Amino acid sequence: MARKPRPPQPLIIRITHWINIPVLVVMAMSGLQILRSYPYFGPQGAKYDWVPLQAWESPEWVRAGGWLAGGRHLHFAFAWVLVINACVYLGYLLYTREWKRRWFWPPRDVKQAIPQALYYGKRLTPPLVAAIAVEYVLAQVMDSGPMLLIAFFVVFGVANWGFSKLLERRGKTIVEPAKQGLYNGLQRIAYTSAAVLGALEILSGLAIWKPVQLHRLAWLMGGYDGARVIHFLALLGLAGFVIMHVVMVVVHLRQFPEMVTGGALEVAIAEPVPAAPVVAKPTEAEPKETPKADKKETQ
């Protein structure tokens, strides 16, 4: 089935993506405000000691709402924006079958993900280690949490640029495996995990909100206290995703405008195109260009 050419990032995906950023920030910050009033997990008298970060005194800059009632109102108000946004995104993905080129599909992606992980290991470890080292030093002299957070990505960006120049000067190339269609295998794993974590946040959140009325959902989440654990662990997972996502944005800065403009139209994903000759740059050499559409998507 032939389909119209589609940009890498269609409008609905861009809109839902950018709405997610302020909404997720507010949800995370107001959630941490709520957590602060009882930073433990498990029922009274039978706490779950295995859950990490209990009794955490979160710094003020990661919280929003000022107090418990303020945090709760923010959280419940923005939760609906998140739910609507998630439904629009999911509905669009399923309706247009965008999920086929975005989500993790083991038969297609596993084989690519392994060399991709090895590539990132070689290519990103030196600048990441450098950025973490500089961050450690900065943390000794700087107090401001948000500044340290921004500094990390800036320092990483500089270290990454320096490393690429170093490789260039020495005439070395680290070969990046060709991606498959829109994304590489690791990207698909990352984006799919983020969507799954988001869905878990919404489901466990509903269970915490109405543990009695939505008792079946609460049961699925391991009861009210189980749902609280899932809600918090999913937040840690999402935080990890966001950090890696921003690191990757810094690495591939030139692709960033795509999420704003949509990017150049791609030929319909269902129609295989002949491999175009690609001029390899010294730092981002792509030795073999595979056809844009792979077999999985042709079906």
Added chain:
Amino acid sequence: MSKPMSRRDMFKLAGGLGVIGGGTIAMKYAVDSSDPRAGNLGRMERATLGLEKILLSDREHQPGDITPPMAFPMYHVAPRVPIIPDGWKLRVSGMVANPLTLSLDDLMKMPSTEYRIEHHCVEGWSAIATWTGVRLSELAKRAGAKDTDYVEFRSFDVPKGWTRGYWSSWDRDSAMHPQTLIAWAMNGRPLSPEYGAPVKVYGAVKLGYKNVKYLTEINFLDQETGGYWENSGYEWFGGV
């Protein structure tokens, strides 16, 4: 993909970033979390209320194991544990055909109900206990309560410098839920002063702060009268 940005793309990029930045700033002014029941956050609370009322069902709930006696948190707003006043009686009044004045004995002689219920505190913790008492719906029937939208609970748990005690008001459907009790026993023993003696309202469908301890009055009203925490900014419905 790695081609340089066109001027058009740069405008789009700047525009996009502007919208995000502007939206973030606008959002900051649109919400005031210091007074969350007013303004836009209050509007969102009221918008959600409709859904919360739809979700509310009559189903009865039986959770797991009872929380060890001392692990169930104790809570009151008065500086010291409130002690039962001499000649304590529970009044059931407001828009009722025959107001009731009941002693603890009167309440204990009425048909009693016992439930194991999971308690959900607004702070996030949960605890489980068995509660014994009279269904509020039974008291409403005996008092000939009118079909009012609200039920108010008042107490003798008086904060320092206040003349009246802790209170809360509920929607009628939650108050008439089969598991909403005027409870006089916890885990099979008469309520101790720490847990709200002589009687407290105990429901499966409300957060802890809605379950008023040290009861003095139950009023059937056609107006919502807020509550101790509700008036300071916590959600009025507080349903779970």
